[in-house]
Amino acid sequence: MNPTAMGGGPARVLVVDDLEASRFIACSWLRRSGHTVVEATTAAEALDALEHHSFDLVLLDVHLPDMSGYDVTERIKADPRTSSVPVVMLSATYIEPEDKIIGLTRGADAYLTEPVDPGELLANVEAALRYHRARALAEHLAARLTRLTTATFAINAATTFDGLVEAAAIGAADMLDTAATAVLGTSSGAVCSASAGAGPRPDDADVARWLSSLNPGIGVTVVEGDAWRRDAPVVAALARTKLRRSPIGIAVAPESVTNAEDRNLLSQLAQATALAAEGLHTFAEEHSLALTLQRSLLPRELPHHPGLPMTARYVPAQSNAEIGGDFYDVIELDGRVLIAIGDVCGHSIEAATVMAEVRHTLRAYAVEGHRPAEILRRVDILLERFHPTGGLTTMCLLLVDLEEGTVDVANAGHVPPLLADATGARYVPVKGPLLGIGLDRPEATTLPLPPGTTVLLTTDGLVERPGVDLDEGMEKLRAAVSHTDDMDELADRLLAELGQDKQDDIALVLLRRLA
Known part of the structure; x- marks a missing residue:
């Protein structure tokens, strides 16, 4: 299921029916409701379309000339790439309750019989889309939370500032499926930066000027707009644990954070990076103090x-x-x-x-x-x-x-x-x-x-x-x-x-x- 469909609204629907009249009626109702419709007349055409294109729902006739709709449904649900796509079965010859039971048992999400009322058809389509969109969104968020956990482990395992920004950039790129750049100021006043996911590494001098122009408070602040390159606007999560610390920043393309959940994930990653950076700052200060004391003796x-x-x-x-x-x-x-x-x-x-x-x-x-x-x-x-x-x-x-x-x-x-x-x-x-x-x-x-x-x-x-x-x-x-x-x-x-x-x-x- 594509990201647009996960957010609701019109969907991309594959209508499979060998009867032109039935297919025309169903497609007309779906198009008037705003959905994009692709037509197929055989099981082979349907499976080929699913192999090469993405769909949010399949409206499938039970009786096709080359394969049973039940078998097509099982093929769709058995393929990991299409297993989450809802299938609404439509039959003109439904006689016994067992037919509907067979369809639902073999993977259909709904089973309708013709003649079907337009409102009933559209209601079943919307219900199937709503359920599977919610499920897909939950799975999508769970996957990103898992990647956030993995990134946090890598961030906390970093023993140097260079290693920390690299782990943060890689974690953000993996979590949000985009190019990402992480920047921070070290205890010595130098600037470290790293990019991942094909993102261009910025010049440290440009990063230093950008960080010095910002003055976020303690915690996490999300900013939008130009950063170190005016021709490449970003969404950046800035975090700091103390006002005397230079903030850390994780920047990604605006199109990769289109909702509150994505921004929250980016903010959590920035906060974890800032806490890890504070540990490195503290270690560096303690090490410097210990070394100074040692040399004095x-x-x-x-x-x-x-x-x-x-x-x-x-x-x-x-x-x-x-x-x-x-x-x-x-x-x-x-x-x-x-x-x-x-x-x-x-x-x-x-x-x-x-x-x-x-x-x-x-x-x-x-x-x-x-x-x-x-x-x-x-x-x-x-x-x-x-x-x-x-x-x-x-x-x-x-x-x-x-x-x-x-x-x-x-x-x-x-x-x-x-x-x-x-x-x-x-x-x-x-x-x-x-x-x-x-x-x-x-x-x-x-x-x-x-x-x-x-x-x-x-x-x-x-x-x-x-x-x-x-x-x-x-x-x-x-x-x-x-x-x-x-x-x-x-x-x-x-x-x-x-x-x-x-x-x-x-x-x-x-x-x-x-x-």
Whole structure:
């Protein structure tokens, strides 16, 4: 059934009768009532017409020269393309009630006998049309509601603004069977847009000007007219959850939203998109705040030592907006340099608080002159006493003595240091229990640090991946390290090769003893 017929009014009717006089009378009555009529004289002609054209109702004679009207009705109702088309049967030889029962049982929506009163014929036609139009409209709306649900799932699954506008555009195009464009402003002030259903993607600058010219309130507003192209008017649903947010917009062709139900569906999709956008805005703001706080707890700059150049990186987990517990520090101590890297378990304000305490405690004990192993013992006592449930921490300390050409290594459950020189890269086999559990720990291990040796310290975010053995990740890191690389280039390369799409923060420190 076509959209016009679903809305009521004249219909397109196929009249099938081999008797010219009967056919002429029925067609005349239908045409005078405003309906469009197509005539057929045989079952074959009728089925061919139904195969190639759309009809809203079939007025069918029971006795046709080539096939019974009952059989034609069954064929019509068995075909998914025509099963919803109402069939009104008309018989000049109806004698027994069983004939009418057979017709209705085999699919007819009404059964009339000739001679039939014009008013009775038209009333039955209108009744059949009214029922099937209501049914078709309900099925049409149900299908669109199903598509709305599917689109809403896709919208809520989007993790980026680009992905969100793409899901909204695809959802609108699928739901309303039309070209659609979705636009929104991001947290950074940029504009994202996407089109679907063969719709041309607008220029972002034009979209930005259009959005800035509008000032809808909180909720959903439907506007009509020109948008980013004056020669292509649209109907657009604009939605926003806060006045300080740029509204999101979903625009479609005016002919695709011809009734209140379609506009309501478009508004619901826009509202769902605005709510999803608000979640992304909130995540972006929280992530930015967490990153700012995290960086404030790390060294603002590394010491510049001519004999021991170094570089560091901190990369937050993109999938987590909370602050993490990864940290590093470098402390100069009367000709020696203490380098620390660690990780407080968890992502939370509590983890960040513990991390800040550990870092400040580490500095205090280092300035007092304690050796690396003793520093770890004292930090362990602090964590066990004041953070017995949330203070589990891993840490590795290096105390570099350039004059002696040595490095003292003390490890507390952390990824061991990686040394690289002309002979290759290898991990320093120094272990120890993590901090916060009160176990005995070994003394530091003293190793030679020849000129040209590169040392890498990292947190487990660089080597861990779900479902992959930690040893495998550590071996990939070892194979990727070369002491001949520029350290800044090496740090960036390691992050590019091994640090993508990780679920944990990454802290990394590289240092090299020069001749």
